[in-house]
Amino acid sequence: MKVTRRSLLAGAAGAVALGSTTQAQTAADPSKVRGKPSRAVGQRAAPEKVQRILRSGAASSTPHQDLMGIITPSDLHFERHHGGVPEIDPTTHSVLIHGMVERPMIFTLAELKRFPSHSQIYFLECSGNLGRTAGPDTTPGMLAGLTSTSEWTGVRLATLLKEVGVKPGAKWLLAEGTDAAVLTRSIPIEKAQDDALIAYGQNGEALRPEQGYPTRLFLPGWEGNASVKWLRRIEVADQPFMTREETSKYTEPFANNTARMFSFRMDARSLITAPAFPKTIEKGWVEIQGIAWTGAGRIRRVDVSTDGGRTWTAANLQEPVLPLAHTRFRHLWNWTGGEAVIMSRAVDETGYVQPTKDALLKLRGPGTATYHLNPITGWVVQADGKVVYKEEAWG
Amino acid sequence: MTRIRFAFMSCALGGLAAIAPLAAQQAPARFGIGRPASPAEIAALDIDVMPDGRGLPAGKGTSAEGQALYATKCAQCHGATGKEGPNDVLVGRDPRGTFPFSQDPKLPHTIGNYWPYATTVFDYVRRAMPPTAPGSLTDDEVYALTAFLLHANDLIPADAVMDKASLPKVAMPARQFFTPDTRKQLATKPQR
Numbered sequence: 174m175k176v177t178r179r180s181l182l183a184g185a186a187g188a189v190a191l192g193s194t195t196q197a198q199t200a201a202d203p204s205k206v207r208g209k210p211s212r213a214v215g216q217r218a219a220p221e222k223v224q225r226i227l228r229s230g231a232a233s234s235t236p237h238q239d240l241m242g243i244i245t246p247s248d249l250h251f252e253r254h255h256g257g258v259p260e261i262d263p264t265t266h267s268v269l270i271h272g273m274v275e276r277p278m279i280f281t282l283a284e285l286k287r288f289p290s291h292s293q294i295y296f297l298e299c300s301g302n303l304g305r306t307a308g309p310d311t312t313p314g315m316l317a318g319l320t321s322t323s324e325w326t327g328v329r330l331a332t333l334l335k336e337v338g339v340k341p342g343a344k345w346l347l348a349e350g351t352d353a354a355v356l357t358r359s360i361p362i363e364k365a366q367d368d369a370l371i372a373y374g375q376n377g378e379a380l381r382p383e384q385g386y387p388t389r390l391f392l393p394g395w396e397g398n399a400s401v402k403w404l405r406r407i408e409v410a411d412q413p414f415m416t417r418e419e420t421s422k423y424t425e426p427f428a429n430n431t432a433r434m435f436s437f438r439m440d441a442r443s444l445i446t447a448p449a450f451p452k453t454i455e456k457g458w459v460e461i462q463g464i465a466w467t468g469a470g471r472i473r474r475v476d477v478s479t480d481g482g483r484t485w486t487a488a489n490l491q492e493p494v495l496p497l498a499h500t501r502f503r504h505l506w507n508w509t510g511g512e513a514v515i516m517s518r519a520v521d522e523t524g525y526v527q528p529t530k531d532a533l534l535k536l537r538g539p540g541t542a543t544y545h546l547n548p549i550t551g552w553v554v555q556a557d558g559k560v561v562y563k564e565e566a567w568g
Numbered sequence: 569m570t571r572i573r574f575a576f577m578s579c580a581l582g583g584l585a586a587i588a589p590l591a592a593q594q595a596p597a598r599f600g601i602g603r604p605a606s607p608a609e610i611a612a613l614d615i616d617v618m619p620d621g622r623g624l625p626a627g628k629g630t631s632a633e634g635q636a637l638y639a640t641k642c643a644q645c646h647g648a649t650g651k652e653g654p655n656d657v658l659v660g661r662d663p664r665g666t667f668p669f670s671q672d673p674k675l676p677h678t679i680g681n682y683w684p685y686a687t688t689v690f691d692y693v694r695r696a697m698p699p700t701a702p703g704s705l706t707d708d709e710v711y712a713l714t715a716f717l718l719h720a721n722d723l724i725p726a727d728a729v730m731d732k733a734s735l736p737k738v739a740m741p742a743r744q745f746f747t748p749d750t751r752k753q754l755a756t757k758p759q760r
Contacts, residue, residue, distance in 0.1 A: 256696065269605055269613055277605040284601050336598055347616055353702045355695040357616060406613050415619045415685045417692035421677055424746065426669035432682075432742075436749040538670025 225249055226314045230257075234304070234318025237446040237464065243491070243499040244294070245321035247376045252383040253299050253319065255418075256353030259403055263379075263387040268371065272346070272409035275338030282387050285371060288328040288336075292374070293393070294498045296322045296466045298439050300396035300423060303546040309553070311562035313446045313463075316550060320442075320466065322499040323384075325391050326374030331366045334409075339366075343409045347416075348390045351405035358399045359413035360392065364437070368393050371404060394468030394497040395437040396545070398423050425545055428538035441467035441527050442547035443475050443502070443519035453558045459506045461488075464499040467521035471495070474520040475502040481514035481551070488517070508554065514563055516551035530565050539567070617691040621736030624690065627707035628731035631724070634716025637709055641698050650678075650720055659720040667745040680721030684746050686738035690714045690730075711735075 385402030
C-alpha cells in the first residue's frame with residue numbers, strides 16, 4: 174500500500190478517535206503529536222465531565238459548583254417540565270394570538286423571526302429553588318441549581334400585541350404551551366407590554382428543546398413557571414384564568430393563614446459556589462465566589478461573612494453588573510485553619526436585603542412550601558478543610 | 569478661483585452627506601407579518617375555562633358516572649379514593665377549616681382544602697389528564713370526573729349534575745384565603 178500524506182493523517186486521526194472511545198488519552202507531550210483536525214460541531218475537552226444534577230424525570234439543576242462567570246452553558250441550563258419535553262417540528266409550529274384583540278392572528282416561527290428582534294442576558298429561576306433535603310452533602314447546584322443565565326433572543330410580545338391590536342379593557346393574557354401538560358399561566362398585560370419576549374434563541378442559537386424549542390414566553394425577573402415553554406397560544410382577556418399552576422401550585426401559604434398568588438417577581442438571592450461541598454480547601458488565600466441575582470433589577474451589593482454572620486464585608490462584583498441577570502461576586506479570604514462558616518447576602522438596587530431563614534419562617538410558618546424561598550445560606554469549612562452545606566432545620 | 573473653490577466645497581458637502589447617518593428608522597404601526605386566524609383555527613386550540621364559566625363546553629356529568637372513570641383512569645396515580653397517592657392527593661377536607669397550611673407541612677393541598685376555583689378542575693383534567701393520554705377524555709367524561717372529585721371533597725351533593733351552568737357556581741372554601749401579591753412595588757422599573 175502506498176503511504177501518502179493523506180492516508181497517514183487519516184490513520185493518525187483514526188487512532189486518536191479510537192483512543193477517545195475508551196478513555197481520554199493525553200499525549201505525554203502534546204507538542205510531539207499532530208493534533209485533531211477541524212470539526213463541524215465542537216465538544217468539551219474530554220476530561221471535562223460537567224453535567225446537570227438530575228432531580229427527577231421532570232427537573233434537573235445547573236451544577237453551579239462547576240461553572241464560572243455569569244453565562245450558563247445552554248446544555249447545563251436547569252430544566253423543569255410538567256409533561257415531558259415535547260418534540261416539535263419548527264416548520265409547522267406557530268403561535269396564535271386571539272381573545273380581546275382587533276385581529277386574531279397566527280404567526281409561524283419564520284414569521285416571528287421577521288419581526289424586529291431583541292437579545293438580552295437574563296436569569297431564569299424556578300420559584301421552587303431551595304433544595305434542602307440532602308444534608309451536609311449538598312452541592313450549590315443541589316441547593317439552588319434551578320436558576321441559570323442565558324442571552325435570550327426573540328421578538329417583544331409588545332410588538333406582536335400591536336400587530337393584533339389589543340382591545341380596551343384587556344388586563345390579562347393566557348400563555349399556553351404545546352407540551353403534554355398543555356401548561357397555562359395568566360400574565361398581567363403590563364408585563365406583556367413591557368419587557369416580555371417570545372424567545373426563539375438562547376446563547377446565539379435556537380432554544381434547547383428543554384428550554385421551549387422552538388418558541389417560549391420569557392418574562393424577565395419572574396418565576397420560571399410563568400415563562401411558558403413550547404408556546405403555541407396567547408389569549409387576551411379581562412381577568413386571570415386561574416389555571417391549576419397558578420392556584421393549586423406556585424402559591425405560597427403565609428403564617429397568617431392565607432396563600433399568596435400571582436407572586437411573580439423573584440426576590441434577591443446569593444449563592445456561594447466556591448468553596449462549597451464537595452471541595453476541600455488548603456490553608457492560605459481562598460477566593461470565595463458565587464452568584465447573586467434579583468428580579469427587581471440590578472444587584473447593588475453582596476456581603477460575605479466568614480464568621481457565621483457576625484461580621485460582613487462587601488464582596489467585589491464582576492462588571493458589568495447587568496439587570497435581571499446573575500452577577501458574579503468574589504471575596505478574598507485568608508483561611509488560617511479552624512472551623513469557619515462562610516455565608517453571602519445579596520442587596521438589590523431597591524434596597525431589598527436577602528432575608529435569613531428565620532425571617533422567612535416567621536412570615537411563612539413552619540409548614541411553608543418551597544416556592545419563593547431565598548434565605549441566606551452558608552457552608553461550613555471544617556478544621557480539615559472539607560467544606561459541607563450548613564444544614565438548617567425548617568420546622 | 570471662485571469656481572474651483574465652489575466645486576471643492578460642493579464635493580466636500582457631498583462627501584458629508586454620504587457618511588452622515590439618517591435618523592433611526594421608526595417602527596411602523598404594524599408590520600403586516602402573519603395571517604388572520606380563522607374561527608375554526610381558534611376553536612381548535614381554545615380549550616381554556618375561566619372562573620366565571622366562560623369556555624366551558626356543552627355536556628354534563630355526575631359523580632356516579634365519574635366514579636367508574638376515576639377507578640380506571642385516575643386511581644392508579646391518585647389512590648383508590650383520591651387520598652392515597654402516590655401522586656397528588658386530591659380528596660380531603662380539613663375539619664379545622666382555617667387554611668392552616670403554613671403551620672402544618674403534612675396537610676395535603678386537596679381540591680377541598682386548597683383549590684380556590686372549581687372550574688380549574690375541569691380545565692386541568694381536560695387539558696392534561698391522564699398523563700398517559702392527555703386530552704383524550706370527552707367533555708362528558710371530564711364533567712363526570714369533575715363531579716366525582718367535587719363530591720368526594722364534600723363540595724357538591726351526590727346527585728348534582730355538573731355542566732357549564734352549575735360548575736362555576738360551586739363554592740370553594742379555600743377561595744377566601746387567597747390574596748394577591750402585596751410586596752411593595754419596585755422602586756425602579758427594571759431596565760429593558
